[in-house]
Amino acid sequence: MIPVDLISITIPLLIFAFFVLTNIFKILKEYERGVVFTLGRVGRKASGPGLIILIPMLQQLRKVDMRTLVADVPPQDVISRDNVSVNVNAVIYYRVIDAVRAVVQVENYQEATSQLAQTTLRSVLGKHDLDEMLQERDQLNKDIQHILDEQTEAWGIKVANVEIKRVDVDSSMIRAIARQAEAERERRAKVILAEGELQAADKLREAADVLASSPSSMQLRYLNTLQEIASDKTNTIVFPFSPEDIAKMLGR
Template sequence: MNAILTLCVVSAIVIAVSGFRICQEYQRAVVFRLGRFQAVRGPGWYWNIPLIEWQRRLDMRTCTVDIEQQETVSRDSVTIKVNAVLWFRIVDPERAVISIQDYRAAVYQVALTSLRNIIGQHDLDDVLKSRDRINETLRAMVDEATDPWGLSVEMVEMKDVEIPIAMQRAMAREAEAVREKRARIIKAEAELESSVKLRDAAQFIADNPAALELRRMQMVTEVGAEHNTTTLIMMPSDFMTLAKRAGDYLQAKAS
């Protein structure tokens, strides 16, 4: 009789001890009692009623979903291949277990279809130039779809956009044409500015005849900087006459 009592006591102690559970800081346990939801427990040490309560443990950390490359058509009928990465985490463990069978697969499928849909709503130029805006729109779409499942989508990023070779060549020609156009515009603006400066200089010289002589002397100085250069200077006749009279005067004074 004592052996049976001892066996019962030991069994009760073992069963009671077997009900203790531990969850890490990043984990939560969704506990069911006789098939019905009871509570969300953790982190730390807690106790479940043996043989009556069972649990499903969830990881509350941010999860990464790699969306495989998808071939889709943009709004301007260009076939492109796009892949992306999605980050999400569980914010309501109860709904993540009860509302959806496999939340990871569900998030992946929602992100996949949303990516194809949003690419079809934008032109190729928008996909290439406005990635940040498209990423935010895609994140909002997936987050709205997964919110009833207790999930929160933190970020979605398109990793790579692959376009056909023929389209790459066309875009290269377009970029080259844009650069050539920009170069011609800059050159034309420079010529216009130069012509304005020349006009102002001509007007100033016309108003000040002495400036022309100064400019001529400066040009002679610049040309004469080279030793192997022969320079011919055209001088006014009255200047030569004045120089001859000055020479005769100096010679007569010296004698």
């Protein structure tokens, strides 16, 4: 039988040993890095992955996830350059490239990146018209990504991509946009029709110049016209000859 005094001593020793071991040995996964603080000071490089040995009470470890993170930017009310109110939301993809700076330079890099994305989204889109927001979304994504990447570089963050998900417009503005689109289609149709008539007029003028320069070509054209008229069973046929041509045919 184990003495009571031995049990009372052994249990605290086991608890203390477990506490010491769990604080000495840390295991970091392949996608994790550890920022080690020694008496409050941090080293130049992060540790890991694998087994990390710490000095209890003197060293502390902060784990940092190095995988690509996805942040959903909440819907933002934006006033476009042409004074149209729209509601826009987006998603950003970023990752930590320097774990030390991500821990030391900013209190919470995830929250800081999200807040910066919201303000940048409003700032960039507010400089563009509604048509540009709807038609040039790829370019806007690149502009926002470039600005975010420059701002977060000091935090050890790399913004890989930004995607604008939705651009919601008020229902009254949707009707106005539909009327504008219809007017634009009518304008283009009229322009195309006018260009077609202009091209046809140019071709007719060229044909007239060719016929005028060659009397025999004019005669052949007359005969072709007579053939077309005869195929329609017309009773009266008018010969488009000038008085001089009639005089020549009569031998006068």
